[in-house]
Amino acid sequence: MAVNLHAPETLLPIAGVRLASVNAGIRYKNRNDLLLIELEPGSHTAAVFTRNAFCAAPVHVCRSHLQHGNPRYLLINAGNANAGTGEPGMQAARECCEQLAEQGECWAEQVLPFSTGVIGMQLPVDKIVAALPEALAKLDANGWLEASRTIMTTDTVGKAISRQVEIFGETITISGIAKGAGMIHPNMATMLAYVATDALIEKDTLQRVLNAVVEETFNCITVDGDTSTNDSLVLMATGSSGVYVGSTGLAVFQQAVQDVCLYLAQAIVRDGEGATKFISVVVEGAATRAEARAVGNTVALSPLVKTALFASDPNWGRILAAVGRSPVDALDVGLITIWLGDTLLIENGEPAASYREELGAAETRQEEIIIRINLGRGDAAATTWTCDFSYDYVKINAEYRS
Amino acid sequence: MAVNLHAPETLLPIAGVRLASVNAGIRYKNRNDLLLIELEPGSHTAAVFTRNAFCAAPVHVCRSHLQHGNPRYLLINAGNANAGTGEPGMQAARECCEQLAEQGECWAEQVLPFSTGVIGMQLPVDKIVAALPEALAKLDANGWLEASRTIMTTDTVGKAISRQVEIFGETITISGIAKGAGMIHPNMATMLAYVATDALIEKDTLQRVLNAVVEETFNCITVDGDTSTNDSLVLMATGSSGVYVGSTGLAVFQQAVQDVCLYLAQAIVRDGEGATKFISVVVEGAATRAEARAVGNTVALSPLVKTALFASDPNWGRILAAVGRSPVDALDVGLITIWLGDTLLIENGEPAASYREELGAAETRQEEIIIRINLGRGDAAATTWTCDFSYDYVKINAEYRS
Numbered sequence: 184m185a186v187n188l189h190a191p192e193t194l195l196p197i198a199g200v201r202l203a204s205v206n207a208g209i210r211y212k213n214r215n216d217l218l219l220i221e222l223e224p225g226s227h228t229a230a231v232f233t234r235n236a237f238c239a240a241p242v243h244v245c246r247s248h249l250q251h252g253n254p255r256y257l258l259i260n261a262g263n264a265n266a267g268t269g270e271p272g273m274q275a276a277r278e279c280c281e282q283l284a285e286q287g288e289c290w291a292e293q294v295l296p297f298s299t300g301v302i303g304m305q306l307p308v309d310k311i312v313a314a315l316p317e318a319l320a321k322l323d324a325n326g327w328l329e330a331s332r333t334i335m336t337t338d339t340v341g342k343a344i345s346r347q348v349e350i351f352g353e354t355i356t357i358s359g360i361a362k363g364a365g366m367i368h369p370n371m372a373t374m375l376a377y378v379a380t381d382a383l384i385e386k387d388t389l390q391r392v393l394n395a396v397v398e399e400t401f402n403c404i405t406v407d408g409d410t411s412t413n414d415s416l417v418l419m420a421t422g423s424s425g426v427y428v429g430s431t432g433l434a435v436f437q438q439a440v441q442d443v444c445l446y447l448a449q450a451i452v453r454d455g456e457g458a459t460k461f462i463s464v465v466v467e468g469a470a471t472r473a474e475a476r477a478v479g480n481t482v483a484l485s486p487l488v489k490t491a492l493f494a495s496d497p498n499w500g501r502i503l504a505a506v507g508r509s510p511v512d513a514l515d516v517g518l519i520t521i522w523l524g525d526t527l528l529i530e531n532g533e534p535a536a537s538y539r540e541e542l543g544a545a546e547t548r549q550e551e552i553i554i555r556i557n558l559g560r561g562d563a564a565a566t567t568w569t570c571d572f573s574y575d576y577v578k579i580n581a582e583y584r585s
Numbered sequence: 586m587a588v589n590l591h592a593p594e595t596l597l598p599i600a601g602v603r604l605a606s607v608n609a610g611i612r613y614k615n616r617n618d619l620l621l622i623e624l625e626p627g628s629h630t631a632a633v634f635t636r637n638a639f640c641a642a643p644v645h646v647c648r649s650h651l652q653h654g655n656p657r658y659l660l661i662n663a664g665n666a667n668a669g670t671g672e673p674g675m676q677a678a679r680e681c682c683e684q685l686a687e688q689g690e691c692w693a694e695q696v697l698p699f700s701t702g703v704i705g706m707q708l709p710v711d712k713i714v715a716a717l718p719e720a721l722a723k724l725d726a727n728g729w730l731e732a733s734r735t736i737m738t739t740d741t742v743g744k745a746i747s748r749q750v751e752i753f754g755e756t757i758t759i760s761g762i763a764k765g766a767g768m769i770h771p772n773m774a775t776m777l778a779y780v781a782t783d784a785l786i787e788k789d790t791l792q793r794v795l796n797a798v799v800e801e802t803f804n805c806i807t808v809d810g811d812t813s814t815n816d817s818l819v820l821m822a823t824g825s826s827g828v829y830v831g832s833t834g835l836a837v838f839q840q841a842v843q844d845v846c847l848y849l850a851q852a853i854v855r856d857g858e859g860a861t862k863f864i865s866v867v868v869e870g871a872a873t874r875a876e877a878r879a880v881g882n883t884v885a886l887s888p889l890v891k892t893a894l895f896a897s898d899p900n901w902g903r904i905l906a907a908v909g910r911s912p913v914d915a916l917d918v919g920l921i922t923i924w925l926g927d928t929l930l931i932e933n934g935e936p937a938a939s940y941r942e943e944l945g946a947a948e949t950r951q952e953e954i955i956i957r958i959n960l961g962r963g964d965a966a967a968t969t970w971t972c973d974f975s976y977d978y979v980k981i982n983a984e985y986r987s
Binding site: 269490 | 670704813905909910917936976
């Protein structure tokens with residue numbers, strides 16, 4: 184189902200990180216549903232969470248725990264989102280942290296909990312706690328690939344990647360895993376992503392890198408505009424390589440983290456519910472980046488554009504109408520140019536003289552479609568990635584609970 | 586297909602207004618596709634148009650002509666939107682006005698042109714001009730019902746209503762017709778609505794009434810967030826009843842116009858593409874009306890909420906997540922209450938103790954569903970009307986041009 188997306192065959196271990204996948208029986212019978220990630224002491228952790236005002240209990244607990252020292256464990260379950268569960272849900276998340284802290288010999292505040300799955304059901308704490316001894320015993324530096332499958336809910340493919348870069352002749356390694364976006368599956372809730380590196384980097388710098396990277400990656404993807412109660416992205420740095428990322432190595436490091444996050448973010452779109460096309464909406468010539476993002480989002484979220492592309496229909500009237508209703512002040516349509524792939528569609532706000540339906544149709548028949556829009560207002564640009572809108576989107580979302 | 590919507594059997598004529606429907610052969614073979622509306626001299630006309638930056642040629646011409654005196658004729662064609670047609674499209678719209686002015690003995694600036702249909706094809710001016718003599722000869726005060734069918738494109742039901750109210754013991758009459766929203770059919774483009782009354786009212790007052798009414802009616806409906814290049818709403822007052830609407834009768838008059846427009850706006854949603862449910866999203870307890878509208882729109886446009894309601898699934902997690910991502914500053918979820926019909930769903934931001942799935946399911950099985958959200962922030966309120974999101978929505982929009 185996923186558009187040009189295949190699970191990796193191998194992932195590189197990160198010195199200082201061990202992982203374990205076990206079946207705690209939370210919702211699934213014949214697969215793992217609980218992931219434990221252990222970080223060696225001294226590791227630094229940065230994180231960003233959903234902006235949705237309704238946050239799940241584990242998000243509240245994570246935010247609180249990140250105020251206290253450096254995490255030693257991340258505990259992630261699939262099958263139950265622990266969202267919309269009120270104070271009992273908060274207690275449940277804290278209880279899991281306390282039990283793990285006791286067995287893992289750290290403070291409860293050094294455990295970060297994450298949940299993904301059905302909203303509105305209380306978390307089965309007993310099942311999770313019962314599985315902790317097995318998880319602690321199984322911790323393994325080579326657990327990444329299995330981990331990418333453990334956190335899946337309705338994802339059809341495990342999403343993971345490793346990358347190595349050199350900083351002043353010394354190699355650092357980055358590995359990351361992710362599961363389907365909350366906006367894609369907000370009931371089997373949540374986009375979760377975990378990226379780890381053996382680079383040595385200060386905690387504040389790590390958080391700044393993550394904030395910058397998320398703006399160029401996870402915040403540039405959209406499937407249907409809905410965001411989840413549980414979305415979380417964590418960047419961990421163990422320092423075990425001994426390669427220090429100071430101000431001079433920062434650009435290389437940040438680019439490498441961005442490459443990993445971009446791959447994971449795009450993988451989520453490629454595995455979007457019912458997706459048959461991977462669509463890049465490139466907006467150029469905007470007065471500001473915010474403006475470019477606003478136009479890109481409006482086009483990428485238009486159900487009419489998305490259904491047309493599902494049908495391989497080069498329906499430029501819908502693209503044009505979506506650009507026209509974007510929240511941009513004093514948009515001069517006479518300055519707008521639009522390409523579909525390499526085909527010039529709209530010139531100065533009107534269908535290009537060279538445009539013919541066959542040319543557009545050849546572009547929209549592709550699995551990967553690029554819509555490029557130049558607003559003629561300035562030098563800012565932004566790209567938004569999305570997928571098409573198919574029968575299966577309605578089917579999956581209408582029938583999920585029935 | 587339409588949800589609880591039936592074409593009216595009769596409509597009341599408006600003194601001073603005559604209508605004619607003819608087949609000009611623009612796109613359809615066996616039905617009328619050209620509507621002519623004649624207003625007696627001295628009639629006043631108010632109008633609002635699409636806010637989309639890409640406007641169709643007739644919208645530009647209408648805006649220009651409304652600067653000059655009082656319109657005598659409205660010329661409306663179905664089958665071709667005259668949008669994305671550049672300068673030739675502007676010429677075509679002006680040419681139709683000039684030809685009609687010559688035959689109808691008025692200035693070209695006293696003709697308002699409207700088009701709805703396929704985007705990007707040049708308007709067949711010759712066919713329209715050739716049909717004008719027949720149209721002028723057929724003008725009839727009783728042409729309303731036929732007119733409601735002439736302007737249809739992919740609408741499944743004609744949308745029309747008449748209403749009478751008394752102002753100081755004297756009766757005024759209002760009749761209105763509309764066709765499917767541009768945001769529903771932006772390729773068979775355009776929401777068009779024409780409302781006429783025999784009330785005597787100043788032109789500036791008439792425009793103020795229309796501006797106020799549209800905020801409470803047509804601007805409160807949404808199907809998929811897309812707006813058309815051609816959307817137009819016209820309010821005409823002939824004054825033929827001799828009943829003057831001064832400051833004292835204004836409230837009664839405005840309410841009556843609002844009732845007519847609300848019926849027409851809701852009729853468009855009831856006939857939304859593939860609609861099986863009519864959904865009212867009532868937002869109360871907001872700090873401002875804009876805030877209430879923002880929350881209502883976010884919920885009403887969420888594809889996840891809309892697909893769940895198509896499946897009669899009382900999926901409160903999706904409603905809650907949509908409220909949570911609404912563009913409202915410092916939303917305190919602990920103050921939020923949500924009802925589905927009469928069933929209390931969310932209390933203080935959490936599932937209500939009294940809530941049971943069977944209660945919610947009984948509400949979502951209805952054809953008319955009311956979601957009521959109290960934000961607990963103030964006294965402002967707003968209602969947004971929408972429909973659900975079905976397989977047929979994707980089918981209609983994906984296959985329209987194939």
